[in-house]
Amino acid sequence: MPARSVYVVRGQSEVVTVSDLASMFLVAQRLSQDGPITIAEVFPDGSGRWIVAPQEAPEPEAAPTYESWYLERFERPDIEGYVARLWYWLVHEGLTERAAMKRINENALAIRQKFETRVPEWTLAKTLAKLEFGQRLRARRKR
Numbered sequence: 001m002p003a004r005s006v007y008v009v010r011g012q013s014e015v016v017t018v019s020d021l022a023s024m025f026l027v028a029q030r031l032s033q034d035g036p037i038t039i040a041e042v043f044p045d046g047s048g049r050w051i052v053a054p055q056e057a058p059e060p061e062a063a064p065t066y067e068s069w070y071l072e073r074f075e076r077p078d079i080e081g082y083v084a085r086l087w088y089w090l091v092h093e094g095l096t097e098r099a100a101m102k103r104i105n106e107n108a109l110a111i112r113q114k115f116e117t118r119v120p121e122w123t124l125a126k127t128l129a130k131l132e133f134g135q136r137l138r139a140r141r142k143r
Contacts, residue, residue: 007051008040028052066097082115 007024009016011031018024024039031037039051066087073084083104090100104111 005044006042008042010038010040011035012037066101079112079115082118083111086111 004019007018009018009024009027009031012035014031016027016031018027028037028039036055037052038054040048041051042048070084070087073080074088075081076084087100087104090103091097095103
């Protein structure tokens with residue numbers, strides 16, 4: 001009589017080996033109440049196949065890079081946009097990306113205060129335009 005395949009049922013708490021299909025279903029039903037199970041069929045020659053394969057863990061998402069963080073926030077008019085522009089400036093002044101972020105984190109309070117008291121960009125643009133065309137910045141005295 002030819003040898004039959006063996007079923008290996010692995011649950012959360014135990015592993016059970018059975019030799020017939022009906023027993024495999026009963027054991028699988030019992031073990032599945034505790035959590036996920038796997039069932040493998042092992043043939044007489046040592047090869048096998050999955051009947052219930054192990055669930056693959058989802059691949060962890062790659063950590064965002066500093067560059068992607070910068071690109072997402074650069075155009076924003078709020079404090080995060082200001083920090084992104086500051087980070088960009090520090091990186092292009094010669095700091096590494098990590099060192100620039102560390103310096104920003106160390107000086108977070110000062111950066112927030114600077115952002116809250118900064119000149120609005122439209123006022124700055126207007127002032128620079130006046131300088132470019134050689135106009136005086138102070139109002140002329142009325143006679």
